[in-house]
Amino acid sequence: PEFAVATGEGPFGQAALVLNASRRFRYTLDLKKEEEKEIIRRTIRSHAQVIRAVFLFKEAGENDPREAYTGIKFTTASRGFPIEMEKLKTLNRDHDSVLLQEIRGVKGLSDLLKSNLDRGINPTEDELLQRRDVFGANTYPRKKRKSILRFVFDACKDLTLIILMVAAAISLTLGMATEGVKEGWYEGGSIFLAVFLVILVTATSDYRQSLQFQHLNEEKQNIQVEVLRGGKRFRTSIFDLVVGDVVPLNIGDQVPADGILISGHSLAIDESSMTGESKTVHKDQKAPFLMSGCKVADGYGSMLVTGVGINTEWGQLMANLSEDNGEETPLQVRLNGVATFIGMVGLSVAGVVLGVLAIRYFTGHTKNPDGTVQFRAGTTGLKQGFMGAIRILTIAVTIVVVAVPEGLPLAVTLTLAYSMRKMMLDKALVRRLSSCETMGSATTICSDKTGTLTLNKMTVVEAHFIGTRLDPCDDVRAISSSSAALLIEGIAQNTTGTVFLPEDGGAADVTGSPTEKAILSWGLKIGMDFNDVRSKSSVLHVFPFNSEKKRGGVAVQVSDTGVHIHWKGAAELVLSSCKSWLSLDGSVQPMGAQKRNEYKKSIEDMAKSSLRCVAFAYCQCDIEKIPKEDIADWKLPEEDLTLLGIVGIKDPCRPGVRSAVQLCKNAGVKVRMVTGDNIETAKAIALECGILDANGVISEPFVIEGKAFREMSEIARGEIADKITVMGRSSPNDKLLLVQALKRKGHVVAVTGDGTNDAPALHEADIGLAMGMSGTEVAKESSDIIILDDDFTSVVKVVRWGRSVYANIQKFIQFQLTVNVAALVINVIAAVSSGDVPLNAVELLWVNLIMDTLGALALATEPPTDNLMKRQPVGRREPLVTNIMWRNLFVQAIYQIAILLIFNFSGKKI
Ligand SMILES: Nc1ncnc2c1ncn2[C@@H]1O[C@H](COP(=O)(O)OP(=O)(O)OP(=O)(O)O)[C@@H](O)[C@H]1O
Numbered sequence: 001p002e003f004a005v006a007t008g009e010g011p012f013g014q015a016a017l018v019l020n021a022s023r024r025f026r027y028t029l030d031l032k033k034e035e036e037k038e039i040i041r042r043t044i045r046s047h048a049q050v051i052r053a054v055f056l057f058k059e060a061g062e063n064d065p066r067e068a069y070t071g072i073k074f075t076t077a078s079r080g081f082p083i084e085m086e087k088l089k090t091l092n093r094d095h096d097s098v099l100l101q102e103i104r105g106v107k108g109l110s111d112l113l114k115s116n117l118d119r120g121i122n123p124t125e126d127e128l129l130q131r132r133d134v135f136g137a138n139t140y141p142r143k144k145r146k147s148i149l150r151f152v153f154d155a156c157k158d159l160t161l162i163i164l165m166v167a168a169a170i171s172l173t174l175g176m177a178t179e180g181v182k183e184g185w186y187e188g189g190s191i192f193l194a195v196f197l198v199i200l201v202t203a204t205s206d207y208r209q210s211l212q213f214q215h216l217n218e219e220k221q222n223i224q225v226e227v228l229r230g231g232k233r234f235r236t237s238i239f240d241l242v243v244g245d246v247v248p249l250n251i252g253d254q255v256p257a258d259g260i261l262i263s264g265h266s267l268a269i270d271e272s273s274m275t276g277e278s279k280t281v282h283k284d285q286k287a288p289f290l291m292s293g294c295k296v297a298d299g300y301g302s303m304l305v306t307g308v309g310i311n312t313e314w315g316q317l318m319a320n321l322s323e324d325n326g327e328e329t330p331l332q333v334r335l336n337g338v339a340t341f342i343g344m345v346g347l348s349v350a351g352v353v354l355g356v357l358a359i360r361y362f363t364g365h366t367k368n369p370d371g372t373v374q375f376r377a378g379t380t381g382l383k384q385g386f387m388g389a390i391r392i393l394t395i396a397v398t399i400v401v402v403a404v405p406e407g408l409p410l411a412v413t414l415t416l417a418y419s420m421r422k423m424m425l426d427k428a429l430v431r432r433l434s435s436c437e438t439m440g441s442a443t444t445i446c447s448d449k450t451g452t453l454t455l456n457k458m459t460v461v462e463a464h465f466i467g468t469r470l471d472p473c474d475d476v477r478a479i480s481s482s483s484a485a486l487l488i489e490g491i492a493q494n495t496t497g498t499v500f501l502p503e504d505g506g507a508a509d510v511t512g513s514p515t516e517k518a519i520l521s522w523g524l525k526i527g528m529d530f531n532d533v534r535s536k537s538s539v540l541h542v543f544p545f546n547s548e549k550k551r552g553g554v555a556v557q558v559s560d561t562g563v564h565i566h567w568k569g570a571a572e573l574v575l576s577s578c579k580s581w582l583s584l585d586g587s588v589q590p591m592g593a594q595k596r597n598e599y600k601k602s603i604e605d606m607a608k609s610s611l612r613c614v615a616f617a618y619c620q621c622d623i624e625k626i627p628k629e630d631i632a633d634w635k636l637p638e639e640d641l642t643l644l645g646i647v648g649i650k651d652p653c654r655p656g657v658r659s660a661v662q663l664c665k666n667a668g669v670k671v672r673m674v675t676g677d678n679i680e681t682a683k684a685i686a687l688e689c690g691i692l693d694a695n696g697v698i699s700e701p702f703v704i705e706g707k708a709f710r711e712m713s714e715i716a717r718g719e720i721a722d723k724i725t726v727m728g729r730s731s732p733n734d735k736l737l738l739v740q741a742l743k744r745k746g747h748v749v750a751v752t753g754d755g756t757n758d759a760p761a762l763h764e765a766d767i768g769l770a771m772g773m774s775g776t777e778v779a780k781e782s783s784d785i786i787i788l789d790d791d792f793t794s795v796v797k798v799v800r801w802g803r804s805v806y807a808n809i810q811k812f813i814q815f816q817l818t819v820n821v822a823a824l825v826i827n828v829i830a831a832v833s834s835g836d837v838p839l840n841a842v843e844l845l846w847v848n849l850i851m852d853t854l855g856a857l858a859l860a861t862e863p864p865t866d867n868l869m870k871r872q873p874v875g876r877r878e879p880l881v882t883n884i885m886w887r888n889l890f891v892q893a894i895y896q897i898a899i900l901l902i903f904n905f906s907g908k909k910i
Pocket residue numbers: 448449450451513515516545546547548550551552568569570571612613614674675676677678730755
């Protein structure tokens with residue numbers, strides 16, 4: 001197959017790092033999990049239906065049918081809320097719009113839940129406690145953890161250990177019987193002790209790992225969500241949500257609880273995780289029910305929480321789903337194979353030794369220290385003969401134990417677990433264990449710009465309006481009030497952010513994406529009264545911003561007949577759909593070639609000084625032209641616009657990025673920037689953080705626009721992929737194309753992403769890194785590692801850890817194999833020639849114990865050194881056991897064997 005790169009013959013051929021296997025492996029794992037999920041989902045669904053039917057029957061028998069159906073008792077308030085818990089559950093399960101209508105829709109429901117659609121619930125502790133008390137918390141019970149005893153039991157199940165224990169028991173009884181209690185326990189007792197220690201170490205290490213995984217799972221599930229309480233937007237943990245909360249939803253979010261849509265625009269939900277159907281479902285007033293656990297595929301809106309935790313289908317699913325910590329990484333699988341092979345060799349060798357020793361013993365060729373023959377047929381008692389046989393058997397078993405390198409898989413597990421814990425401290429949350437080892441061989445990193453290389457703290461620093469540059473950028477005195485009002489209308493209405501003004505005065509609190517925040521803050525500076533402007537006109541329809549189109553638009557009704565369409569987005573793209581511009585006095589002027597060039601020039605100038613450019617444009621529309629019925633499908637007019645102005649937003653480079661990029665360069669890992677931003681802005685930032693060299697070539701194909709790359713043939717893309725250093729104005733799909741092209745070239749690709757539509761690229765990459773703060777849930781779910789602080793420096797630290805994992809495992813393999821080969825050879829030679837092994841069973845066992853477990857522990861926890869980042873990456877083709885390692889291994893083994901054999905046979909003479 002194209003991925004498997006075997007080197008040489010034998011079992012070690014497969015020990016070459018087969019990176020793509022990890023992908024295949026992962027899919028099979030996913031599939032298994034999906035199947036399990038599906039079965040549980042079906043059970044829960046049918047369960048719910050049965051309960052509901054029973055409930056309806058019972059109610060119908062007891063009450064007036066209408067009340068039974070709506071389930072609302074307005075008179076008997078249930079602990080302060082005029083709605084009954086069970087009935088609310090039924091509403092969530094049924095998705096019944098008739099029922100919803102009867103309680104006067106979402107507004108009526110929010111009254112019943114004592115919430116407020118515009119302000120949410122009160123953010124007081126008491127209020128939250130009461131709601132949690134009545135309706136439950138948004139958490140679900142975990143499956144009970146395996147106890148430590150369970151792990152001890154599992155460790156005992158090892159076949160070699162069982163044989164050893166049997167041998168120890170026999171040896172103990174026989175020893176004590178023949179040599180007395182005081183003297184005779186040594187051998188049997190020390191075997192027991194050794195076995196006990198092995199079990200203890202294995203069980204505790206497994207147990208600690210299961211704890212760590214559980215912790216990780218909790219970390220993964222503890223999603224941060226936005227919630228509206230007391231009129232203000234908070235960020236809080238998903239577990240804190242209560243029934244009655246008002247939750248804003250944005251593209252890429254996970255629906256955090258069951259609920260009902262309050263309002264939304266172009267809201268589409270991907271319900272595949274619950275229903276299994278892959279088509280996205282549009283949500284509006286006609287279909288307002290939202291199911292917990294689904295993902296927002298498009299648009300935005302807000303919801304009223306009506307069901308939380310275990311009362312939702314998602315909660316049931318999560319509570320019943322076993323946590324998947326049984327994941328074995330491809331490296332572990334392969335090393336398991338190697339270990340098994342060596343074990344087989346050991347077994348055959350042990351068989352030979354057993355045979356040889358037995359023949360020698362029973363034919364009377366072995367002597368006691370005093371020179372008497374140990375076994376003489378007829379004279380030696382049955383008990384003594386049995387003892388001898390047992391001793392021989394123990395030696396054979398011990399050889400097996402020594403030969404089996406149990407340490408190999410253990411070392412990998414320990415190394416991975418250790419690095420994972422350390423990586424967490426370095427702000428990287430490892431979602432898939434295998435990515436630790438893969439990251440070490442990465443040859444290239446495709447990084448986002450915004451937020452990863454830059455701080456994602458944006459401020460408007462330049463503004464070009466009405467043909468002039470504002471100086472300072474918030475001085476709008478030169479602009480006529482009508483023009484300014486139009487602009488402010490666009491800013492306030494065409495946004496997904498909010499402005500909250502505290503009642504007691506104080507600074508305004510702006511929320512939204514960093515770009516939105518920058519624009520809204522600037523809006524406030526030029527005199528925007530957010531709430532006032534928003535109340536003056538009403539939004540008819542929205543085209544939400546997405547990275548594909550790089551613009552967002554909104555239609556607002558300003559008078560009985562007048563509608564304004566506002567657009568804002570990537571400056572040069574918006575400019576190209578403008579046919580006119582708004583002049584100082586508020587009149588509309590046609591956009592001549594000269595004016596267009598003037599604007600283009602100012603965009604370019606801003607971009608060259610690393611500013612992100614956003615343009616505002618608008619057009620008027622007649623209310624008649626707007627489709628009344630299916631306004632949801634209406635495409636906002638996006639041509640023939642009038643340009644209002646352009647702003648330049650500064651987003652400074654992160655400190656430390658420059659040296660991190662340099663570190664990558666030294667390590668032979670090429671850093672590429674793939675950004676949705678203007679190519680000039682991208683170039684400027686790339687120069688600033690050292691991705692581009694000021695003295696190098698800065699032209700195509702090193703610096704390329706997404707569009708140019710997209711339109712190439714697959715072959716052409718493959719040819720230039722290697723050279724691309726900066727890609728500007730790229731859509732998420734371009735990212736995917738680049739990853740594919742790079743992989744075909746043999747690269748091991750790491751990709752960072754945050755947006756919903758980055759998911760395919762993250763999935764395709766060898767290692768997908770999602771951003772913890774700016775990243776959407778969808779991106780995080782498709783990733784292998786989450787970078788908690790969004791910082792590129794942390795990405796580089798992950799590379800370092802990955803390399804250390806790889807190096808540690810190599811060290812351990814070399815160590816273990818050397819000792820194993822030497823021990824086996826010596827034992828065989830000694831047994832065959834002299835009828836005894838140089839180390840007796842107990843000694844061998846102890847050596848093995850120290851070698852395997854403690855050696856693994858020691859080498860696994862070796863921290864990374866700076867030297868690791870000075871080597872070239874191992875990439876896709878290098879075998880795990882390199883030629884140098886083979887050489888070291890054999891030379892060292894031969895040396896050890898020679899020395900030991902000399903001591904064994906002629907030690908006395910020397
Ligand atoms: N909320 C917004 N409204 C309108 N336009 C925006 C908004 N956010 C960004 N833009 C414009 O879209 C462009 C690119 O956005 P996109 O989301 O593709 O890139 P990004 O993800 O922010 O950057 P990167 O890929 O480096 O992380 C920006 O340069 C800006 O001009």
